[in-house]
Amino acid sequence: MSFVGRSDAERRAMLECIGAKSIEELWGAIPADLMVRGALPVDPPLAEYEIARRFAEWGERNADANRYACFLGAGIYDHFIPAALRSLTARSEFATAYTPYQPEVSQGTLQAIFEYQSMICELTGMEVANASLYDGATACVEAAHLAAGATGRRIVLVSGGVHPHFREVLRTYASAGSFRVQEIPAERGATSAAAARKLLTPEVAALLWSQPSFEGIVEDGAALTDAAQGAGALSVAAADPVALALLKPPGHEGADIVVGEGQSMGVPMGYGGPLVGFFATRKSQIRRLPGRLAGATVDLDARRGYVLTLQTREQHIRRERATSNICTNQGLMALANAIHLALLGAGGMREVATQCLEKAHYLARRVSALPGVTLPHGDAPFFREFVIRLPGAASDFVRAAQAKRILAGVPLARFDRSRPRDLLVAVTEKRTREEMDGYVETLAEWSRGRAGSPLEEAACRS
Amino acid sequence: MPELTLRDLSVQGHRGPRLAPLDIPAEGVERLLPRERVRTEGPALPEISEPQVVRHFVNLSVLNHHIDRAIYPLGSCTMKYNPKLNDEVAQLQGLAAAHPLQPEELSQGAMAVIWELHGWLRAIMGMPAITTHPAAGAQCELTAILMARAYHGERGNPREEVIVPDSAHGTNPSTVNQVGYRVVTVPSGADGCVDIAALRRAVSEKTAALMLTNPNTLGIFERDVGEIARIAHGVGALLYLDGANLNAMVGLASPGAMEFDFAHINLHKTFSTPHGGGGPGGGVLCVREALEPFLPAPVLERAGDLYRWNHDRPRSVGRVHSYYGNFGILVRALCYLKSLGASGLAEVSREAILNANYLKARLRDAYEPSHPGYCMHEFVLSASRQKSRGVRALDLGKRLLDFGMHAPTTYFPLIVEEALMIEPTETETKASLDAFADALLAIDRETVEDPALVRNAPTRTPVRRLDEARAARNPAVTWRDLEAG
Numbered sequence: 001m002s003f004v005g006r007s008d009a010e011r012r013a014m015l016e017c018i019g020a021k022s023i024e025e026l027w028g029a030i031p032a033d034l035m036v037r038g039a040l041p042v043d044p045p046l047a048e049y050e051i052a053r054r055f056a057e058w059g060e061r062n063a064d065a066n067r068y069a070c071f072l073g074a075g076i077y078d079h080f081i082p083a084a085l086r087s088l089t090a091r092s093e094f095a096t097a098y099t100p101y102q103p104e105v106s107q108g109t110l111q112a113i114f115e116y117q118s119m120i121c122e123l124t125g126m127e128v129a130n131a132s133l134y135d136g137a138t139a140c141v142e143a144a145h146l147a148a149g150a151t152g153r154r155i156v157l158v159s160g161g162v163h164p165h166f167r168e169v170l171r172t173y174a175s176a177g178s179f180r181v182q183e184i185p186a187e188r189g190a191t192s193a194a195a196a197r198k199l200l201t202p203e204v205a206a207l208l209w210s211q212p213s214f215e216g217i218v219e220d221g222a223a224l225t226d227a228a229q230g231a232g233a234l235s236v237a238a239a240d241p242v243a244l245a246l247l248k249p250p251g252h253e254g255a256d257i258v259v260g261e262g263q264s265m266g267v268p269m270g271y272g273g274p275l276v277g278f279f280a281t282r283k284s285q286i287r288r289l290p291g292r293l294a295g296a297t298v299d300l301d302a303r304r305g306y307v308l309t310l311q312t313r314e315q316h317i318r319r320e321r322a323t324s325n326i327c328t329n330q331g332l333m334a335l336a337n338a339i340h341l342a343l344l345g346a347g348g349m350r351e352v353a354t355q356c357l358e359k360a361h362y363l364a365r366r367v368s369a370l371p372g373v374t375l376p377h378g379d380a381p382f383f384r385e386f387v388i389r390l391p392g393a394a395s396d397f398v399r400a401a402q403a404k405r406i407l408a409g410v411p412l413a414r415f416d417r418s419r420p421r422d423l424l425v426a427v428t429e430k431r432t433r434e435e436m437d438g439y440v441e442t443l444a445e446w447s448r449g450r451a452g453s454p455l456e457e458a459a460c461r462s
Numbered sequence: 463m464p465e466l467t468l469r470d471l472s473v474q475g476h477r478g479p480r481l482a483p484l485d486i487p488a489e490g491v492e493r494l495l496p497r498e499r500v501r502t503e504g505p506a507l508p509e510i511s512e513p514q515v516v517r518h519f520v521n522l523s524v525l526n527h528h529i530d531r532a533i534y535p536l537g538s539c540t541m542k543y544n545p546k547l548n549d550e551v552a553q554l555q556g557l558a559a560a561h562p563l564q565p566e567e568l569s570q571g572a573m574a575v576i577w578e579l580h581g582w583l584r585a586i587m588g589m590p591a592i593t594t595h596p597a598a599g600a601q602c603e604l605t606a607i608l609m610a611r612a613y614h615g616e617r618g619n620p621r622e623e624v625i626v627p628d629s630a631h632g633t634n635p636s637t638v639n640q641v642g643y644r645v646v647t648v649p650s651g652a653d654g655c656v657d658i659a660a661l662r663r664a665v666s667e668k669t670a671a672l673m674l675t676n677p678n679t680l681g682i683f684e685r686d687v688g689e690i691a692r693i694a695h696g697v698g699a700l701l702y703l704d705g706a707n708l709n710a711m712v713g714l715a716s717p718g719a720m721e722f723d724f725a726h727i728n729l730h731k732t733f734s735t736p737h738g739g740g741g742p743g744g745g746v747l748c749v750r751e752a753l754e755p756f757l758p759a760p761v762l763e764r765a766g767d768l769y770r771w772n773h774d775r776p777r778s779v780g781r782v783h784s785y786y787g788n789f790g791i792l793v794r795a796l797c798y799l800k801s802l803g804a805s806g807l808a809e810v811s812r813e814a815i816l817n818a819n820y821l822k823a824r825l826r827d828a829y830e831p832s833h834p835g836y837c838m839h840e841f842v843l844s845a846s847r848q849k850s851r852g853v854r855a856l857d858l859g860k861r862l863l864d865f866g867m868h869a870p871t872t873y874f875p876l877i878v879e880e881a882l883m884i885e886p887t888e889t890e891t892k893a894s895l896d897a898f899a900d901a902l903l904a905i906d907r908e909t910v911e912d913p914a915l916v917r918n919a920p921t922r923t924p925v926r927r928l929d930e931a932r933a934a935r936n937p938a939v940t941w942r943d944l945e946a947g
Contacts, residue, residue: 065561072563088519094519102859108525271569274788274791320645325633
């Protein structure tokens with residue numbers, strides 16, 4: 001296959017216009033020893049239908065949420081995505097456009113970003129949101145940078161209730177030395193404000209917590225924000241946007257920055273990418289904001305239009321003094337978020353959140369009634385995700401459930417080897433009563449005979 | 463007429479797509495959550511029916527320029543055609559609806575896609591080790607400079623400086639600063655290439671790395687790249703290839719042969735994945751064997767017929783992405799590579815270079831090229847001549863919009879006065895290049911005959927020039943800001 005439209009006659013005419021005798025003359029500047037010799041050692045081209053078949057085979061070797069009942073969460077969720085969203089985001093006009101640096105021919109992208117920013121602010125209770133970041137993890141990193149810059153302090157205090165991968169990415173970036181990560185161990189899956197207060201020294205730039213926590217618990221955001229700000233640190237929440245349709249948004253509790261992963265708003269799980277990070281803060285921090293920002297203005301005829309604004313924060317203008325090195329972001333996913341929020345609207349988002357809450361509690365109630373199955377976090381309030389403790393290795397149950405086409409959850413031993421029996425279970429609005437009852441039945445069958453028996457302490461990494 | 467906002471279109475009581483009714487007995491939010499944790503006031507999201515939402519976004523979309531409409535000659539951005547099959551295979555449910563933490567035995571298809579992509583890219587780059595975790599080029603840079611810090615740190619001293627040529631993209635110095643190194647800028651010589659004597663003076667035992675874009679942002683191949691590598695390696699520094707301009711080297715020249723220690727690829731540039739109005743991109747970082755232990759975790763491995771993610775990587779810089787990078791973009795890039803195959807890949811850079819040189823030849827009498835001679839896949843013109851007639855590079859770009867074409871990159875690289883940086887890519891036909899050249903030549907005549915026409919452009923676009931100063935002075939960045947006036 002070739003995407004080049006060129007006849008020999010055209011090539012000759014072009015070379016003649018250039019004044020070159022041969023096409024090779026054009027790259028004469030490349031030293032001979034740096035040239036690729038012969039053809040690249042890769043396969044010959046395939047026809048479209050051959051390629052489609054190959055990818056279909058790969059797809060069939062994966063489990064997916066259409067062929068399995070998916071109770072996996074841990075940051076990525078199987079939510080409903082409207083068909084209209086897929087159709088709109090696939091449009092060439094959105095998908096094949098570049099960053100809107102020429103606003104006169106980019107109003108579609110720019111207004112969509114503006115509406116995205118507006119809706120992120122509505123959900124989080126904040127005043128300004130950027131045009132997106134790579135993912136929830138790097139959004140936390142950018143928040144750490146902002147907090148260190150704004151406070152002149154270096155320690156970022158991170159709750160153990162924050163997604164373990166977010167914490168890992170924070171530690172990776174912290175190795176550069178611009179901030180240091182200190183962790184507060186989670187207590188029963190959540191953040192203890194008392195423990196946080198003990199660690200909130202005058203060197204702490206920010207307290208990073210999660211709403212809900214990684215293990216699903218609804219945090220007391222007001223207490224955490226008060227603790228952080230009482231010590232002169234910023235309160236930074238990593239929040240789930242679906243939960244914010246129902247829960248009190250950190251912005252209403254006084255948080256300084258709200259970041260998070262936007263996958264749950266119309267982005268396919270896609271084996272974990274592309275994702276989209278959101279970043280929202282107060283107007284007072286607008287000049288420290290990382291990444292792109294769309295703003296409204298007027299054109300020469302006084303008609304409303306949109307531009308990328310405050311670009312002097314960004315790397316292409318400010319170079320080494322930029323607020324972040326980000327250039328390419330996750331624009332098309334932010335567009336998906338905007339379309340999703342527009343389609344579902346206030347009522348739809350609340351209904352999604354309410355159904356998640358109801359169904360998660362239904363399943364939690366039913367499984368915890370099984371002999372040997374407990375909820376280690378007791379009656380702590382949770383949203384759409386919860387931990388169950390099993391009478392055997394969680395990874396063993398996951399394997400057993402696979403045979404019934406159930407993706408039963410994420411074994412927490414993956415993140416903490418001392419918890420082989422704990423399984424993180426997520427329930428979205430898409431899970432049916434039949435699927436949940438099937439889950440309970442499968443777990444009951446697997447548990448039978450295990451309750452009370454000695455635990456096999458096998459390595460449980462799935 | 464400007465498009466209304468979603469907020470303007472909202473009517474209380476309108477609803478979009480519905481969920482199935484709750485099929486279990488409802489407990490009620492008030493019984494399941496403590497009252498003080500529940501929002502008292504719902505988020506003020508719009509209430510709009512599906513047909514109106516579709517119309518709104520379709521009406522917005524047609525205000526955009528895009529590659530399926532006409533040429534998009536942004537220098538260093540590589541706006542080539544995005545094949546439709548790429549998107550189709552990325553939608554396959556087995557790939558799009560797979561969860562990143564489902565058991566590895568149920569993820570072998572996704573892992574095979576990544577593995578196969580790695581093989582193709584290693585062959586193209588001539589480099590042995592690879593990661594596809596970074597989400598974009600700037601994150602590749604950051605990952606590499608963190609790896610350089612770890613590499614030097616293991617040798618007892620992380621060092622202090624990173625050298626960046628003055629023609630480099632802004633992400634280079636910005637990344638260096640973010641990783642805690644000092645930026646040392648080396649100038650370009652009269653020929654547009656790195657000034658070798660200045661580079662010799664700049665390097666020292668303090669130099670951790672040297673970041674080079676090749677061909678550079680003037681579209682000139684750094685012919686002394688061998689010497690540059692010797693200079694960097696002579697002081698123990700690592701050499702980084704910013705792959706923004708890789709579209710000049712695919713199947714033609716080998717970054718591995720150029721002794722780069724790191725080389726990044728932007729899949730959204732060189733390998734045809736859509737730019738999406740600003741993202742997502744796809745970042746790939748290739749490294750030499752000695753740097754392999756520092757790659758971000760987890761690392762994809764193959765044992766027999768089984769793939770696995772190896773998390774046990776004690777010397778790794780750590781995780782840089784929530785999961786495994788922009789997987790859906792990796793799928794698209796592999797689809798493109800399989801479509802082209804060895805024979806198609808051989809054409810990419812050759813035809814891109816031909817197109818750039820043809821455009822340059824057609825324009826060189828009216829616009830001052832930054833440098834004489836052949837260019838690689840892009841070239842830079844200076845609008846200094848037009849400026850003497852009162853028309854700036856910015857105006858020329860705006861006038862092109864009236865011709866239904868996109869403007870080149872303007873005012874970059876910073877070292878050329880009134881720069882117009884033009885990259886046509888291989889997927890433009892001669893007819894399309896001719897139309898673009900004819901438009902720029904016509905605009906040049908306008909700068910003589912009617913410069914005000916060019917200065918006032920565009921007039922045929924959905925909006926005219928926008929007041930950017932006003933946007934920055936009093937930022938209105940949400941609906942609420944608009945309402946507050």
